[in-house]
Amino acid sequence: MGIAVTTGSILLYLLCGLVPLSIVAYFLATKKTFSVKYEGEKFHSTPGSYGWYAIICTLSPALLASFIAVLLQLSGLVEVPGTAFVATGILFAALGLWLGVQTIKPRLKARSIVEQLIVKMLFVASLVSIFTTIGIVISVTFEAIKFFDIVSLWDFVTGTTWNPDEAVTGSDVQGVFGSIPLFAGTFMITAIAMLVAVPVGLFSAICMAEYATPSFRKVAKPALEILAGIPTVVYGFFAAITVSPLVVNIAEYLGLQADFTNALSPGLVMGVMIIPLISSLSDDVITSVPNALREGSLAMGAYRSETIKTVVLPAALPGIVSAFLLAVSRAVGETMIVVMAAGLRANLTWNPLEGMTTVTVRIVDAFTGDQAFDSPETLSAFGLGLVLLVVTLVLNVISLVVIRRFRQQYE
Structure with a gap:
């Protein structure tokens, strides 16, 4: 069953229906607080609170009716025409406007009602990230279970060979999905x-927070943070065209052999890309250390460098560890630079001058092929994603332990 409510209907509904009615509701509600009818009576809340109360009364029934209509249409029970969707929503909004304005009286605690609604909205907003994370974990887990029904979990975790092409042509998929090289x-x-x-x-970050003059900091910090705004594909071009040939030439000069798709090039370029993240977060943390700690150390005769090493950095360590963790997560999740500079070859080696690939690259590669969605190669992406989630969780737990330990020590 097709969707009858179009984007044009929704825009018409919002711009020509709910928004004008909300403005009218706010105007009528605030005007009623100055009405001659209530002259001499003191209203519980400010006129603006009554205006927002009227807006809530206007939008609530309309949005509820719209939500029900969308659910009915998505479930396939009823196909809601666009005109009916708009007309019904505007009708409910007009009815809510009338009821909201009629209920405005001096004893109405409009401010309390509005604040309670704001608290509920903030609570719902805080749950969005939680439920999103839960949804991601559940979706990845269920698809990963399908993959581990085909491939042994032990072989996947401990295997040293990653060659999904053999799984497409052969019936035995064991031994070709070893994730250790990735x-x-x-x-x-x-x-x-x-x-x-x-x-x-x-x-x-130490230079910016402790040594730089205000004029130098004003210029240098924005210039450093420009690196964070460069697209990763540009970094990939730079790694593939400039850094990789440079690494090969230097390796040849030293008598070593390096592939043009080596692991060192994307690592170096990725490190440059992550510098603004660590620098900015660490700078904010170091700057937030109380000056009393610095002054006390300097008063005892310590040099500035000693003060930074023994007082400032230990006090800022929880925030610095958080910055490092975010940087690690950023590096682990990077894909474009690795694809363009390191290639797709799953190679188990300690030599960074050889080509290697990462988990995220293989996940992308598994979804960009022409194989079926339920094929072992495609499902392997969910297995890799699940293991990557577990690894990230372990890193988060370790960082939290470190942060809490040093936070308790220096607070």
Whole structure:
């Protein structure tokens, strides 16, 4: 059954129906508080509170009717025409406007009603991320279970060979979905990126927060954060066209052999991309350390460098660890740079000059092919995603333990 409510109907419903009626409701409600009828009586709330109360009364029945209409149409029980959808919503809104304005009296606690609704809206907004996370985990888990019905979980976690092409042509899929090369590539490239981003980002944050003059900070910090706005595909081009040939030339000069699709190039470029994230967050955390700690250390005769090392950084450590964790998550989830500079070859090696790939790249590759959705290669993406969720959860738990330990020590 087709959807009769079009985008034009929804825009007409909002711009020509609910918005004008809400404006009229606010105007009539505030005007009623100054009516001669209630002259000498003191209203419980401000005129603006009564105006928002009238808007709530106007929108609530209309939005409820619209929600019911959408549910009926999505379930296939009733096909709601666009004109009927708009007319019904405007009718309910007009009815709510009339009832809202009629109920406005001096004793009505409009401010309390509006504030209670705002609290409920904020509570619902806070639940959105929670339910979204739960939905993601459930959807990935159920699809991953289908994959692990085909491929042994133990072989998947401990296998050292990743060759899904054999699963397409062969009946036996065991032994070709070993995820260790993918996670090894992920951790290798992430480690290289963090080796670049952590020292540079942390040192730049210390410079900005402790040593830089206001004029230098005003120019340098926005210039540094420009890196965060560059698209990852541009970083990928830079890694593939500039950094990879440079790595190959340097390796040849040193007597080493390097592939043009090596793991070192995307790791270096990814580290440059992550520098603004670590620098900005660490700078905010270091700046928020109370000046009393610095002044007390300096008063005891410590140099500024000693104060930073022994007082400021330990006090800011929980926030710095959080910045590092976010940077790790950013590096683990990066795909475009790895695709363009490291390739798609699942290679289990300790040599960063050879080509490697990551979990996220293989997940994307599994969904961009022409294989069926229920094929082992496609379902393997959900298995990889589930294991990646578990790894990320373990990293989060470790970081929380570190953060709580040092927060209790320095608070």
